[in-house]
Structures are given as C-alpha cells and as structure tokens.
Amino acid sequence: MIPMRHSTIFKNRWWAVLWAAGILWFALDVAGGSDEAVQAQANNIVATDATGAPVTDDQARQLAQAINSI
Known part of the structure; x- marks a missing residue:
C-alpha cells in the first residue's frame, strides 16, 4: 500500500x-466533501x-407522544 517503509x-x-x-x-476522495447539491437534496x-x-x-x-409515554 505504501511504496516505502x-x-x-x-x-x-x-x-x-x-x-x-x-x-x-485519500479520505476526502473516498468519503467525499461537502457539496452544495448534496446538501440541498438532503434538505428536501x-x-x-x-x-x-x-x-x-x-x-x-402522535409518534413522538407514543414514544414519550413509554
């Protein structure tokens, strides 16, 4: 993986x-950076x-109330 010791x-x-x-x-390339188009899609x-x-x-x-009543 690394060409030297x-x-x-x-x-x-x-x-x-x-x-x-x-x-x-490498981590940024694999995980991806912050992209405005991706964030806009996530908000919608x-x-x-x-x-x-x-x-x-x-x-x-109703779901929140049911969870809180447990």
Whole structure:
C-alpha cells in the first residue's frame, strides 16, 4: 500500500507531512466533501412511512407522544 517503509516516512518531518496530506486527500476522495447539491437534496427529503406515503406533522406528533409515554 505504501511504496516505502513506515520507518523511512517518519525520519523526515516533511515526508511525514506529505504522507499525512496524502492520507487526508485519500479520505476526502473516498468519503467525499461537502457539496452544495448534496446538501440541498438532503434538505428536501420528506419522511415517508412503510408504504411510501408522506408522513404528516400530526402523525409525527402522535409518534413522538407514543414514544414519550413509554
């Protein structure tokens, strides 16, 4: 995975900084960054029940009351 030994990376602080930057870059590439389109889509998500019908505010309140009464 790493083209050199771990002990060689940490002998020089600049190699270590470069290695750490590569790890962060890889993580950002895999996990993805903050994208405005993705966040806008997440804000428009509507809660649905098991049948796929949208959940009304009244139904959400009833569920919250049922959970709180337990």
